Amino acid sequence: MTRCVPTLPPEGLEEAPVSSGQEPEPPPPEPPPPEHPVFQPGFHLALRWSHAVSSTTTFRLRVPVSRGGQRVRLAFRSGDGALVLRRVTLARAGGEGSLASEPVPVTFSGSPGVSVTARTRVVSEPVSFPIRLGDELAVSFEVEGQLAASSIELLPGGFMRPGSWASTPGPLGGLPWAVPVGLATVEVEGPPSRAFVALGDSITEGYIGGHDDLRDTWAFRAGSQLGVPIVNAGVSGQGFYDALRLLDGEVLMLTGITDCIVLxxxxxLTSAPDSELQAQMAELTERLKPFCRTWVGTLLPKELAAGGTYEAVKVSRLAMNAWIRTHRQPDVIDFEAVMHAPDSVHRFIDGLDEDGVHPNAAGHRVMADEVVRALRADGVPPQEGSAGSGTPGP
Known part of the structure; x- marks a missing residue:
């Protein structure tokens, strides 16, 4: 008689249980880990110039902020000499230089003010100040000395008055003031998100006629549509040399940036051989690589030459754009394609430029739409509180 010996499973394996005809309930999914709030910029300007104040003066700047959260930090920059910040307050902006909320004091290492040497950036302590994406802040500060400044007006709605008035809740009085001075960055602590900085020249900074508005720039408009911060590090007149030389102090010190857009x-154009300009763009993007994902914009049409012959400018611009499209795929934002006239790659579409070099407000809207198209294709959806999302901010 043959003896039957049961077959054992290989060592280390268990026999499968007999099926009862019903699949077991899968375990519930693990909840995602909570997102710790982080500071990321909701406003930034690369203030490269200098404005002198010989006696204590109060500035009240009206500042749009492209990020929501619960706490705020302010960064100030001195200009070509020492700067004394005597007192700083933060509030929601009202009309005509007034405040829509009680002013909240801002401190630096426990003190209401701070003194710094030339070309120094100083960051305040965090202030508990709930803010929604798109809120307008009134940042008031009493100062004396040299403040870092923009060369153009970008913040209409501000005021300047001699004396100490930072805690005044009513209209500040004094003179209307629209030139950004002193205040370089507003950082907001909230859920982490994509956060962009735009690097460029006057086209990015927002020059149209000199009396301008940061809210009209392509960067601000695109960020508002997407519901993510796209803060501005453009500087009028800038080229590759200055951008590379001052990158550390104007861009790389920002916290929480995930993406950079270079225009x-x-x-x-024509200041150096095309190969040298392309090498400088490559050097800039290489330096940005550890800091952010880098997008590069094609150069806009240019209808005149500031230096060299116009024919040489046209040839050089086309060479740079061809290089960008070849070497930067897929991270190209093709501004030229949406801004040039149907019959000429060298001219703007009628109604989109101010002077043959700078886009007007309508041109900035077209540029913003192209940024939104490119970034949405990359997976940046409309966020809560963004224009067109239909939902309030946090």
Missing amino acids: LGTND
């Missing part, structure tokens, strides 16, 4: 080179 640079139009001021450099």
